[in-house]
Amino acid sequence: MKTEPPLLIILGPTASGKTRLATRVAAGIGGEIISADSRQVYRQMDIGTGKDLGEYIVDGVPIRHYLIDIRDAGDKYNVNDFQYDFAQAYEAIRAHDRVPVVCGGTGFYLYALLKGHAQDTVPVNEALRESFASQTTEQLLAHFRRTTSPYHALADTSTRKRLVRALEIAAFTREHPEQEIRFGAEEQAYPAIIFGLDPPVDVRRKRISNRLAERLKQGLIEEVQGLLNQGIDADSLIYYGLEYKYITLYLIGAMTYDEMHARLETEIHRFAKRQMTFFRKMEKDGLEISWIPDEWTEAEKIAFIIRHYREFKNGQASNM
Structure with missing residues (x-):
């Protein structure tokens, strides 16, 4: 083999x-x-x-x-x-x-x-994460609910860490609509x-x-x-x-x-x-x-x- x-x-x-x-x-x-x-x-x-x-x-x-x-x-x-x-x-x-x-x-x-993995292909946005640091989890969740993106329906917001990552991915998909990422698909x-x-x-x-x-x-x-x-x-x-x-x-x-x-x-x-x-x-x-x-x-x-x-x-x- x-x-x-x-x-x-x-x-x-x-x-x-x-x-x-x-x-x-x-x-x-x-x-x-x-x-x-x-x-x-x-x-x-x-x-x-x-x-x-x-x-x-x-x-x-x-x-x-x-x-x-x-x-x-x-x-x-x-x-x-x-x-x-x-x-x-x-x-x-x-x-x-x-x-x-x-x-x-x-x-x-x-x-x-x-x-x-599609979710992993979105790079970390340090500046965005820093802007979230002073906000409570409730404020971040409210922010997530006020916005929309192709990722929203699949996002896991059960913990603060996952919520921050969801916001990060959602922001990327809005800023780069040409990428057309199919979330949920697994690649090698x-x-x-x-x-x-x-x-x-x-x-x-x-x-x-x-x-x-x-x-x-x-x-x-x-x-x-x-x-x-x-x-x-x-x-x-x-x-x-x-x-x-x-x-x-x-x-x-x-x-x-x-x-x-x-x-x-x-x-x-x-x-x-x-x-x-x-x-x-x-x-x-x-x-x-x-x-x-x-x-x-x-x-x-x-x-x-x-x-x-x-x-x-x-x-x-x-x-x-």
Whole structure:
């Protein structure tokens, strides 16, 4: 009977170099890539989502990858879809006797893999918990009854601890309606070792700005125009955020080019900051992330990741 291979996860904010590193690690360890990116699932959304498909060929050898180009542009995709599709990809990699290398920056998707249960995929909100500390249980219960959310009908408020968690989950579902979490459903929580990339802020900002300029030269505006020409409505593209939102607003005349460029660049910087905030929350929730120094050479990063993955895998096997 085959043992369950643990996940090798490489995460980081946008423009941190995740894809290049993950594909080279996969090449060195006999791995296949599973993308954990909420937008790379869409076909014909290549430049704006940063698929960098050329990186999936290492020394002339293609690296097999999953969960890229699996949905049509204009569709909606959520964490429940991701968990289902991920399970199929994981089983395919397991059947190949290969290493599952997960690469992505959608923290909520990664969190769902590592926590499994739908309720557990909602991260702890320390600020919200602090605001509840001075309130009595009766006040919190009254607050819960005054609000609504998709979670209310299932919530357990029998103790103060459970009530606080219910309020936390309810708040998350209201603030992130796009996640469409199916509470009550159980998914697998995968064993994993996590590696993170976190370039210094000034380095990250420079990379983001340079990458945006390069993508505009590569035809990012034409990519969005092509999607509009195919009949995908503007609201659907705006829903995807960042490049697709602001370039669509420019193309429909709601922004000038300069306004679009400035706003988009600012929002990508903010997005990268939010990604890092989420990864730090993951750590606070007990998920250990080994952060790779940006100044290391690529070879040093690859060797470190492969060595520690093998040690982790061997440790998992010895504990069975």
